[in-house]
Amino acid sequence: MNNNLDNNSEKFPKGHFVGMWMGIGIAIFSGLGIPISIITENFGFIGIGTAIGIVFGLLIGQSIENKYSREGKIRPLTESENINRQVALNLGKKIAITLGIALLTIGILFFLFMYFKN
Incomplete structure (x- = not known):
């Protein structure tokens, strides 16, 4: 464990936040397709929650990645x-x-x- 008081100097590998937030988005929104498919009585919508989760995860993860990249906290692999x-x-x-x-x-x-x- 890092005992430094200054943890802001940590650098993250490229793609770290995009992958992390895609996983979080899929986990949060994956159950959304079931109620949508029941309400619309069209079970083709059962996978729409996962797609929404991927989109939100990409948006949030990429915005965090861009912010940290401007601050110089993203390193190449x-x-x-x-x-x-x-x-x-x-x-x-x-x-x-x-x-x-x-x-x-x-x-x-x-x-x-x-x-x-x-």
């Missing part, structure tokens, strides 16, 4: 942070592709089952 982000992105892509292929396979099998059932 270090080499290890860049590597960690690339590893996380590559892992996310692999998981998304694997999940997509699995869901496509399940969908095809379900279609074939329903088609040849009769």
Whole structure:
């Protein structure tokens, strides 16, 4: 733990506040789509809360990031942070592709089952 009395000298990595506030916005607004979809009787609106949360998170996070950048409190990513982000992105892509292929396979099998059932 940092025992300095002057914590204002801390520098944050680029993208820190945008990511943090996107998570906060999603957490706050994600439940909003359920009452909207019940009120409108259209369950296509069930995901609108997450979208609203992303927008608010981006707006607030980017404004804080710009403010801290003007004050000189935002630093560029270090080499290890860049590597960690690339590893996380590559892992996310692999998981998304694997999940997509699995869901496509399940969908095809379900279609074939329903088609040849009769």
